[in-house]
Structures are given as C-alpha cells and as structure tokens.
Amino acid sequence: MPFNLKEMPKKPKRFVSGGRTCAGCAIPVLARTILGATDKPIVACTATGCMEVTSSIYPFSSWNIPWIHSAFENAAATISGVEAAYKALKRKGKVTKDIKFIAFGGDGGTYDIGIQALSGAMERGHDMLYVCYDNNAYMNTGNQGSSATPYGAATTTTPAGKVKQGKEQWRKDLVKIIAAHNIPYAAQAAVHNLADLYKKAEKALSIEGPAFITVLAPCTTLWKYPPEMTMQYSKLAVETKFWPLFEIENGKLKVNYKPSKEVPVEEFLKGQGRFRHLFKPENKGMLEHIQKTINENWERLLREEGL
Amino acid sequence: MMVTKKMYPMTGAQAIAEAMRQINPDVVAAYPITPQTPIIENFAKFVADGRVDTEYIRVESEHSAMSATVGAAAAGGRAMTATASAGLALMWEIVYVAASMRLPIIMPIANRALSGPINIHCDHSDTMGTRDSGWIQIYSETAQEAYENMFLALKLAENKNVQLPAMVCLDGFITSHGVENVEIYDDKTMKDFAGEYKPIDPLLDVDNPITYGPLQLQDYYFETKRQQVDAMKNAKKVFLEAGKELSKITGNDYGYFEKYMMDDAEAVIVVMNSTAGNVKSVVDEMRKDGKKVGLLKLRLFRPFPYEEVAEALHKIPVVGVFDRAESFGACPPLYGEIRNALFDSEKKPKMQSFVFGLGGRDIFSHQIENVFETLLEGETSGETKYIGCRGC
CATH class of the missing domain: 3.40.50.970 (Thiamin diphosphate (ThDP)-binding fold, Pyr/PP domains)
Incomplete structure (x- = not known):
C-alpha cells in the first residue's frame, strides 16, 4: 500500500503515546512509520538505549505488540532467536500466522557494541529487519561519542577543547558494511521523509531474508537545537548531502533523493551546539574538509548507482 | 510403561x-x-x-x-x-x-x-x-x-x-x-x-x-x-x-547428594563431578583395610541444600571439602557452603578445605588416600590445602 500520511493514524496503534522521550524526539515518529509499514503481526526487539528506556518503564509499556529487550549489544542475536523459534513452531503447526520480526538499536548499539551480533544475524540470513535509529552518539547516557558520531562533532568523550576540536574521524559507513553481507536489502533513510522511510520499511518487510535500514534521528537534546527543529535538521542533513537517502537492493544501489540545488553543509551544521566550535575562524579548514569529503562521498555514491 | x-x-x-x-x-x-x-x-x-x-x-x-x-x-x-x-x-x-x-x-x-x-x-x-x-x-x-x-x-x-x-x-x-x-x-x-x-x-x-x-x-x-x-x-x-x-x-536415586559409605564414617570427603568416582574407589580400598571413610557427592549446587547437607554431615567427626575452583581472597566456594550449612548444628565436624585439579591437574588415588589418612587423624586447619600443587 502506498504511503498516505492521512491514513497513518488509522492504523493499529503498535507503539502507543505516553512514552518518555524528550519533546522533539525522532524515535516515536520513525517507530510508528516502520511498524505501520506492514499489516502482518510484528514481534519487536530493542537494544538498550533511548528507545528502550523511554518505552518500557515498568509497569508501563509503549509496545502494543510482543516486544523484548535483553541487553545493549544483542538485539540482532535476540531477534534471531525469536525468529528461529517461529520457524520451528510454524513447522510443527504450533504457530499459524505470518509474523514479521524487527530489531531496533541506536547507533551505539548498532555501529559499535552490537555490530558483531548484527553481522552474525545478517550472515545467517534470518527473516528480519534491523533498524538503526542513528542519533550520532550515545544519547541515552548524555552524548558520548560513537563510531557514528560525525567528524568534528563535540561529544562528552570527544569534546572540543584547546587542542582538540571534537571527533577526529569520519563516520563508519554502516549501510555499505551491512550490504557487504550480500543481504537482499539495505537502506539509509531519514525521519523527515516519511514517505521514503515507509516505502523502505515496506520493502524490507515484504522480502524474505535479512534487511537493514538506518534512519537519521536528530536529537534535540544533545545535538543542541530547539525541539521544534528536528524535522528541519533531518531535512537539511539530506539536502546538504550529509545524509544521502539511498538503498541497495540485491546488490544494486539507488540514490532515492537527489537535491535539486547545492546547499552548503554549513546550513546543516549551524545552529547545532555540537558543531558550534567549527564556526570559529581557526576551524575554517575543518568546515572545508567536511564539505570536500561530503562532495567526494556523493560523487562516489552516484558512480556506484551507475554501476 | x-x-x-x-x-x-x-x-x-x-x-x-x-x-x-x-x-x-x-x-x-x-x-x-x-x-x-x-x-x-x-x-x-x-x-x-x-x-x-x-x-x-x-x-x-x-x-x-x-x-x-x-x-x-x-x-x-x-x-x-x-x-x-x-x-x-x-x-x-x-x-x-x-x-x-x-x-x-x-x-x-x-x-x-x-x-x-x-x-x-x-x-x-x-x-x-x-x-x-x-x-x-x-x-x-x-x-x-x-x-x-x-x-x-x-x-x-x-x-x-x-x-x-x-x-x-x-x-x-x-x-x-x-x-x-x-x-x-x-x-x-x-x-x-x-x-x-x-x-x-x-x-x-x-x-x-x-x-x-x-x-x-x-x-x-x-x-x-x-x-x-x-x-x-x-x-x-x-x-x-x-x-x-x-x-x-x-530406578536411580536423584537426591541432592549421594552418600557413599557414610553411615559409620569417621572421615568424609565432599566433592562434585567426576572426582567422586576416584574417591569412591579409594573408599572401597581403604574400607578393605577397615578404615571408616566415606564420600558425599553433591549433585545440586544451586539451589544449595543446606539443611540436608547439615543433617548428613553433622555427626561425621572430620570432613574434607574438595573444591576444583578457587575464590581468591576468600574460602573456596564449595567449602564455604558446606561450612555455612553446618553453622547452626549443635554437633559439627572438624573441617578441612582442599583445592585440587585446577587447570586439569590430575588427582591420584594415593593423594586422596593421604587426605583420608590425615582426616582420620583429625588433622585440620583454617588454611586451605592444595593437592598436587608445586610448593604447597
């Protein structure tokens, strides 16, 4: 079914309101969009992190579907166990419905501590979707740097100081790493573009086998911008090509959105507290480096699309 | 059936x-x-x-x-x-x-x-x-x-x-x-x-x-x-x-532990897993010589059967506990539990802690026999003894 924003509220409420996310958090929006992308029943798993702590404070739960949290680094392994039990019980006729399986993890739980379990699950070929909500650092615990933290961003473990100016490395390219497992579907999405996110989730949930989507989830609290600006920053990340929207389906890469005009990366970086130091005159070279790298990455993406 | x-x-x-x-x-x-x-x-x-x-x-x-x-x-x-x-x-x-x-x-x-x-x-x-x-x-x-x-x-x-x-x-x-x-x-x-x-x-x-x-x-x-x-x-x-x-x-018995030749025993070794077999064969040999020795082989470690262990051991004059693990800076785990089990017994055995077999070190019948001999003589101490370890 094609995405229809007006129809979305009429879908069964799988992730209910009343959770404890910060005002302006991207997580409930992306969770509802993804969980609404199939009419089949879903069993979900969430890694320790913002989504988990804000949605499952006992005795309350935002999850109106079967849901499990086990630990930080093992969402992919946990859901693969659930999916294996499903296969076994379905074979024995003890489960009759067609059920889909989704694991959610933040960038810390996915790019860093959970990458081994994720790689294992992808290689084994479980019928599952892994969703990484990428807010660029360990936001649940107050903005510690991860391998998803962008170059130059100040976090509490990569602070901007007198001799260091935030994170010194570029982000890991996780979608390509996961795609290299030769899985049927891997994609990068952003929370402001719900139609694109929905379409990707729908595709990921319709194919058989492992699928992976990482979704940019701007963080009002620790990117340090006003809460009403989340969608705006998500959009700017895409327009500046900081966060291209693309998918790799059966090995074929497609760029889903090509900005019609050049928007300099400063437009995305400015107004975010984590990048404030980049705008000091002495850090001009860092801004130039970011722009240059983004341009090169975009060109490479277009070349890969043409292959 | x-x-x-x-x-x-x-x-x-x-x-x-x-x-x-x-x-x-x-x-x-x-x-x-x-x-x-x-x-x-x-x-x-x-x-x-x-x-x-x-x-x-x-x-x-x-x-x-x-x-x-x-x-x-x-x-x-x-x-x-x-x-x-x-x-x-x-x-x-x-x-x-x-x-x-x-x-x-x-x-x-x-x-x-x-x-x-x-x-x-x-x-x-x-x-x-x-x-x-x-x-x-x-x-x-x-x-x-x-x-x-x-x-x-x-x-x-x-x-x-x-x-x-x-x-x-x-x-x-x-x-x-x-x-x-x-x-x-x-x-x-x-x-x-x-x-x-x-x-x-x-x-x-x-x-x-x-x-x-x-x-x-x-x-x-x-x-x-x-x-x-x-x-x-x-x-x-x-x-x-x-x-x-x-x-x-x-037809087998699945108690918390197996009592082997314990009824009249004057010295008993407590141990878990395969070493119980070695101890049994030593008990058999020593019994032939009239030595009143026995074995308590623990099956269930968690939950720990404190009352039953106390009941089984409290009248035994001397008990040696064999641990195949160390708890650095404290007493070895099985010994600690056995000792704990007996704390409230009015009558309680003298006890000795032994650590053996770490990293697969073999334990021999003569070593077990030596342990029984020392236990029969009532030799116990507050210090753990290490069986078959160089320099111990």
Whole structure:
C-alpha cells in the first residue's frame, strides 16, 4: 500500500503515546512509520538505549505488540532467536500466522557494541529487519561519542577543547558494511521523509531474508537545537548531502533523493551546539574538509548507482 | 510403561547430545568451544540428518548464543545452548538476563578452567563464577549421570513453580571426552518424559502481546529479584519431585547428594563431578583395610541444600571439602557452603578445605588416600590445602 500520511493514524496503534522521550524526539515518529509499514503481526526487539528506556518503564509499556529487550549489544542475536523459534513452531503447526520480526538499536548499539551480533544475524540470513535509529552518539547516557558520531562533532568523550576540536574521524559507513553481507536489502533513510522511510520499511518487510535500514534521528537534546527543529535538521542533513537517502537492493544501489540545488553543509551544521566550535575562524579548514569529503562521498555514491 | 534401554560406549558429550536429541528442542543456538564442541557437533549432525526438528542457530559468539537462546525461549520455544569456560564468561551478562526473565533454558557445561593463563582442561571456575546468576546448577559424576541430569534439569526448569534456567555440569575432557558405557533409554519413554512444552506468555502469541525485559529501577527491580529467590526455593523442592518421576524410568536415586559409605564414617570427603568416582574407589580400598571413610557427592549446587547437607554431615567427626575452583581472597566456594550449612548444628565436624585439579591437574588415588589418612587423624586447619600443587 502506498504511503498516505492521512491514513497513518488509522492504523493499529503498535507503539502507543505516553512514552518518555524528550519533546522533539525522532524515535516515536520513525517507530510508528516502520511498524505501520506492514499489516502482518510484528514481534519487536530493542537494544538498550533511548528507545528502550523511554518505552518500557515498568509497569508501563509503549509496545502494543510482543516486544523484548535483553541487553545493549544483542538485539540482532535476540531477534534471531525469536525468529528461529517461529520457524520451528510454524513447522510443527504450533504457530499459524505470518509474523514479521524487527530489531531496533541506536547507533551505539548498532555501529559499535552490537555490530558483531548484527553481522552474525545478517550472515545467517534470518527473516528480519534491523533498524538503526542513528542519533550520532550515545544519547541515552548524555552524548558520548560513537563510531557514528560525525567528524568534528563535540561529544562528552570527544569534546572540543584547546587542542582538540571534537571527533577526529569520519563516520563508519554502516549501510555499505551491512550490504557487504550480500543481504537482499539495505537502506539509509531519514525521519523527515516519511514517505521514503515507509516505502523502505515496506520493502524490507515484504522480502524474505535479512534487511537493514538506518534512519537519521536528530536529537534535540544533545545535538543542541530547539525541539521544534528536528524535522528541519533531518531535512537539511539530506539536502546538504550529509545524509544521502539511498538503498541497495540485491546488490544494486539507488540514490532515492537527489537535491535539486547545492546547499552548503554549513546550513546543516549551524545552529547545532555540537558543531558550534567549527564556526570559529581557526576551524575554517575543518568546515572545508567536511564539505570536500561530503562532495567526494556523493560523487562516489552516484558512480556506484551507475554501476 | 514399557521401558527399554540399551548400552552404548559413548563419551559424555555424546550422551548429552543423545539427551538433546530425545528432548528435541525447538531451538539450539550454540558456539563451539573446547571441550563443549563435540556436544554441538553431535547435535548438528542430528539436525543435518533430520533426526530432530530443531532450528540450529550457528551463532557468531557465546554472547549471541545466550542472547538467541533467550529470544527463542521468550518466543515460546524450548531452547538450549551449551558452552564451557571462556564461553560462559562471554555469555555472563545474558546468563543473568535469562534467569531474570524466568526462561527455562537448559545449558550443558563441559567444565573448563577460565583464562588466564589460557588452559583448556577441567576445573569448575567457569560454573562457580555463575553461581549467583540465578541458574539451577546440577553436577554429574559420569556420562550416564550427565545424560540423566539433562532430563532432570528439563523437568525442574520447566515446572510452573520454578521457571528458571538450569546448567548441567560435567567435567571437561574427563567426562565430556572419556568413553563409558552409557545406558540410553528408549526414545518413546524419554520423549514422553520430556513431554510437550507449554510456554508461559510467549512472544509469538501475537494476539496477547507481552513486554519482556522492561526497565525496572528503584521502584520494581528489587521485587523481581525477590521473586527469583522464591523460585529457587521452589526449585529445591521440585528437584526431588522431578527426581522421583525420573526414577520411575531409571530406578536411580536423584537426591541432592549421594552418600557413599557414610553411615559409620569417621572421615568424609565432599566433592562434585567426576572426582567422586576416584574417591569412591579409594573408599572401597581403604574400607578393605577397615578404615571408616566415606564420600558425599553433591549433585545440586544451586539451589544449595543446606539443611540436608547439615543433617548428613553433622555427626561425621572430620570432613574434607574438595573444591576444583578457587575464590581468591576468600574460602573456596564449595567449602564455604558446606561450612555455612553446618553453622547452626549443635554437633559439627572438624573441617578441612582442599583445592585440587585446577587447570586439569590430575588427582591420584594415593593423594586422596593421604587426605583420608590425615582426616582420620583429625588433622585440620583454617588454611586451605592444595593437592598436587608445586610448593604447597
């Protein structure tokens, strides 16, 4: 079914309101969009992190579907166990419905501590979707740097100081790493573009086998911008090509959105507290480096699309 | 009930795999580690030959083995894994999660020393490390016992008043790789004993959604832990009930411990797993010379049968406790429990702690005999003695 924003509220409420996310958090929006992308029943798993702590404070739960949290680094392994039990019980006729399986993890739980379990699950070929909500650092615990933290961003473990100016490395390219497992579907999405996110989730949930989507989830609290600006920053990340929207389906890469005009990366970086130091005159070279790298990455993406 | 059994020469690992084949779990998620490897190799062959209906998950680590097993059990499947040593250490975090979620997972352990230095041979430092994790722990002297303990553990773990995961421990290499004659009971009998698994609150019941593993802080965590305490108390009672049920098939006794020549014993050794066999043979020899020595072989370490151990040991003049694990800066774990068990007894034995066999160091009959001789002479001290260790 094609995405229809007006129809979305009429879908069964799988992730209910009343959770404890910060005002302006991207997580409930992306969770509802993804969980609404199939009419089949879903069993979900969430890694320790913002989504988990804000949605499952006992005795309350935002999850109106079967849901499990086990630990930080093992969402992919946990859901693969659930999916294996499903296969076994379905074979024995003890489960009759067609059920889909989704694991959610933040960038810390996915790019860093959970990458081994994720790689294992992808290689084994479980019928599952892994969703990484990428807010660029360990936001649940107050903005510690991860391998998803962008170059130059100040976090509490990569602070901007007198001799260091935030994170010194570029982000890991996780979608390509996961795609290299030769899985049927891997994609990068952003929370402001719900139609694109929905379409990707729908595709990921319709194919058989492992699928992976990482979704940019701007963080009002620790990117340090006003809460009403989340969608705006998500959009700017895409327009500046900081966060291209693309998918790799059966090995074929497609760029889903090509900005019609050049928007300099400063437009995305400015107004975010984590990048404030980049705008000091002495850090001009860092801004130039970011722009240059983004341009090169975009060109490479277009070349890969043409292959 | 028509029970038949057949004897086969097999290793402990094969015997465990046979039990797993007969139980036919829905999911086995496992990662190979010496000396557990032949358990899962044998089981993987059963899967490959279609002799079980199990989904076998070839995970990329023990952390994922336990995580996937937790997922499978929460989903509503009968789920198992197996490991040893560093594998159990890597699982550690999720071992606790499994117990807190009250998932009746069965996990055979081929006991092996923990690093470092790296060592692949037997001691009990791996499972002793997880003694406070909320898992039931059953120890096995022989391959035969390991086979039977798998069924005992299953019945106990899945009991509605227990709902706790259980480890079935056997000595790495000594039992896991040693070949014995093992009596395997017929498939129908053992499958009937295992019965059909009826999960409580499975994730796959999508019409009745349940939340597993929520955040519990100062306001609820404590009560969840307290419920685990009660479940363990129930487990102690249910252990004997499950044993009686299994005994109807095997005719064997499944008490908390086995008492060997203890009635008139003046000196008793307490030990777990394969070394009990060595002690028995020494007891037999010394009894021929009129020496009143005996053995208490503990089967159930968690929950610990304090009252029963006290009752069995309080009139024994001298007791030596053999630990195959060390607790650095404290008394060794089994000794600590035995001593604790006897604290309230009016009459209590003199006691001596021994540590032996770390990293697979052999223990010989003459060493056990020497221990008995010193115990018979009433020689005890507050210091642990180390058997067969250079410079001790």
